[in-house]
Amino acid sequence: MVTIASGCADQNPRKDTHADESVQDAAPPVENYVLEWHDEFEGTELNTSKWAYREDNKHRSIQRRENVSIVDGVLRLDLRVLNEPIEGKTASGAGIVSTQQFRYGYYEVRARLGNGTGAERGWHHSFWAMAAELHKDTVSNTFPGIRRTGIDGFENPTEHRFEPDLNTLNRFVQHTVVWDEQGTESDRLPKPPENRTLIPGFDAGEWHTYAFEWTPERVRFYVDDQVTQIAEYPADEHVHDAINVWLTAISANWNHQGDPIPSKADYDYFRFYKPKE
Numbered sequence: 258m259v260t261i262a263s264g265c266a267d268q269n270p271r272k273d274t275h276a277d278e279s280v281q282d283a284a285p286p287v288e289n290y291v292l293e294w295h296d297e298f299e300g301t302e303l304n305t306s307k308w309a310y311r312e313d314n315k316h317r318s319i320q321r322r323e324n325v326s327i328v329d330g331v332l333r334l335d336l337r338v339l340n341e342p343i344e345g346k347t348a349s350g351a352g353i354v355s356t357q358q359f360r361y362g363y364y365e366v367r368a369r370l371g372n373g374t375g376a377e378r379g380w381h382h383s384f385w386a387m388a389a390e391l392h393k394d395t396v397s398n399t400f401p402g403i404r405r406t407g408i409d410g411f412e413n414p415t416e417h418r419f420e421p422d423l424n425t426l427n428r429f430v431q432h433t434v435v436w437d438e439q440g441t442e443s444d445r446l447p448k449p450p451e452n453r454t455l456i457p458g459f460d461a462g463e464w465h466t467y468a469f470e471w472t473p474e475r476v477r478f479y480v481d482d483q484v485t486q487i488a489e490y491p492a493d494e495h496v497h498d499a500i501n502v503w504l505t506a507i508s509a510n511w512n513h514q515g516d517p518i519p520s521k522a523d524y525d526y527f528r529f530y531k532p533k534e
Contacts, residue, residue: 283528285363286482287470290530294357297526298332303353305394311352311505312395314344316381318508322395324351332524334506336380350380351522352505354389354396359529360499365468365479367525368504370413370461372518381509382522384410384467387434389501400440405496407434407442408476410469411454413461427459431469431478431486435495446476446488454478454485464525473497502527 281292296307303310303325310322321343324335334351343349370382386408390401413429432452435444445452459465459480468479471490478486490497506522 280526280528285365285468285470285528285530286479287363289533290363291533293362293529293531294359295526295528297330298327298524299330300327302327303332305356307356308353309356309389309391309394309396311354311399311503313397313399314346315399316507316509317346318348318350319343319346320350320352320505320507322351324349325353330525332504334504334522334524336506336508336520336522338519346508348508350505350507352503352507354391355502355527356391357529358388358499358501359386360497361471361473361532363468363470363530364408364410364502365466365526365528365530366410366504367464367466369464369523371522372520373462380506380520382411382413382506383503384524385412385503385505386410386500387503388498389503391501402440403498404436404440405498406500407436408469408471408500409434410478411467411480427461428453428455429461430454433476433488433490435490446490447486452486454480456480456485502529 280295280297283292284290296304310325311320312322313320324337326333326335332353336351337349339347339349364386366384368384387406388401388404389396390398390403409430409432411429411431430452431454433446434442435446437443465481470477473492474490476488476490477484504524504527
C-alpha cells in the first residue's frame, strides 16, 4: 500500500475552470501535453455523441441509463435500491463510456463520491479505461474479448468482505490490468497490495482530481496533482491498445452481502490531453 503525505485536499487550480478560465487554458501538472478531447458536462442531458450508457447486468446490480443525469454542470450517477427486482437484481448502478478511443496521454477527472453520510455500503466507484464494444448509444458487456490494456485511475470498493481495511471511500486502488490474447486478466501492475493508495485525512466525498499519464513506458497515477502510484508498463513487453474511458458505479459481488443503501457519484469534467507534437 502506498501512503501519501497529508495535505492532499483539493487545492487544484483547475477545479473552477467553468467560471474562472477557459478550458483550453487548464493545463495538466505535467509538461508537453495539449487538450484534445473533453466534456465539462454542461447543458441538461448527456452528450451521446461523446458518451454511451453502460447498461449491463453485472455482479450485484443492473446498470440503467435512467440513473445518469446532468445537474448544474455536473454528471451525476445515481445508485439506487430497487423496490422490485430487475433481471434478478435489487440494486441499480450507472455509468457512461466514451465513444472516442484514446492512447498515450494525460487523463483527468474531478469527482466527489458518495452520498455525504459516510455510509457507503456496497458500492464500487471507478474511473477507468479499457476497450469497449459500443452498440449505438449503449455498452452492455464489460468483457468484450478485445481488451489488452486496462487502466484504473481509481477503483474504489467501498467495502470488501475479504479485506476489511478497504472498507472506506477513502482508500482505493490504482493500477494497470494486463489482459492476454484470450482477453483474460494475467497481471496487475503494481501488484496487490502495493496498488492500494491511502491518503491520511482524505475525504472522497469532497471534490478531488484523479488522473493518470500513460506513456509507452509506464503509467503514473495522480490525486490532486500528486503522484500516488507508478506502474511500469513498457510497450515492448505488453500490448498497448486503444482504450475507451469509463465513469461508473455498480454494486459488486465482493461488497457487503446485504442490500446497499442509495448513493451517488458526481463528475465535474473529463479531459484528455495528448502529447505535443
